[in-house]
Amino acid sequence: EAGVAQSPRYKIIEKRQSVAFWCNPISGHATLYWYQQILGQGPKLLIQFQNNGVVDDSQLPKDRFSAERLKGVDSTLKIQPAKLEDSAVYLCASSLGERGTGELFFGEGSRLTVL
Amino acid sequence: LAKTTQPISMDSYEGQEVNITCSHNNIATNDYITWYQQFPSQGPRFIIQGYKTKVTNEVASLFIPADRKSSTLSLPRVSLSDTAVYYCLVGPNRLRAGNMLTFGGGTRLMVKP
Numbered sequence: 001e002a003g004v005a006q007s008p009r010y011k012i013i014e015k016r017q018s019v020a021f022w023c024n025p026i027s028g029h030a031t032l033y034w035y036q037q038i039l040g041q042g043p044k045l046l047i048q049f050q051n052n053g054v055v056d057d058s059q060l061p062k063d064r065f066s067a068e069r070l071k072g073v074d075s076t077l078k079i080q081p082a083k084l085e086d087s088a089v090y091l092c093a094s095s096l097g098e099r100g101t102g103e104l105f106f107g108e109g110s111r112l113t114v115l
Numbered sequence: 116l117a118k119t120t121q122p123i124s125m126d127s128y129e130g131q132e133v134n135i136t137c138s139h140n141n142i143a144t145n146d147y148i149t150w151y152q153q154f155p156s157q158g159p160r161f162i163i164q165g166y167k168t169k170v171t172n173e174v175a176s177l178f179i180p181a182d183r184k185s186s187t188l189s190l191p192r193v194s195l196s197d198t199a200v201y202y203c204l205v206g207p208n209r210l211r212a213g214n215m216l217t218f219g220g221g222t223r224l225m226v227k228p
Contacts, residue, residue, distance in 0.1 A: 004158075035218075041220060042200075042202060042218035042219050042220050042221050043159065043218045044218070045216070045217065091158050091159075093158065101164065102147060102149060102164065102206065102207065102216075103149070103161045103164070104151075104159070104161065104216060105161075106157075106158025106159050106160070107158055108156070108157055108158055109156075109157070109158055111156075
């Protein structure tokens, strides 16, 4: 079974530039999450999708971050404009949701460096 | 969601048993306890989940006392490859829309030769 796919693995940009990350969850997983993990810290949830609808985005900095999940499958996370403090690993995870056991399946992450 | 408290770091030696304890005083009746492992440059990976008493799989054991206010992840005979960060999470096991799983700071386990 294919895992959660993310791209790009690494991205270096200058502040005020924009960047987009892509995630393809495990087939059949209804729930998709984006986490931000700053070096030395645990993952912080940014946004949760159930199918193609946003369930919770209370911790998403909406002035610069946006995310969408078209057709309830792939998802993209965009940052525009980027700030130095956005340097982090952006992790995508998916789960079966109510039909599952609560297990989250994570991708390898996209490491963003903002100069 | 219940907040969890874990030691920031632990050291061990190869071949030893490692026990990592997590406190979750405000655990709710329908909450489960789940542990994840994270290696550098990888996303967290599910290790084990339990509700009460003891759960064992091929990787670890999870001990949960009757009051469920804490839990202990036990890793038998660790090797260098077990060096990682271990996260304890508390939440429902049926992730309905709106259920968020919050990661704390985790426990950094260093296994030495």
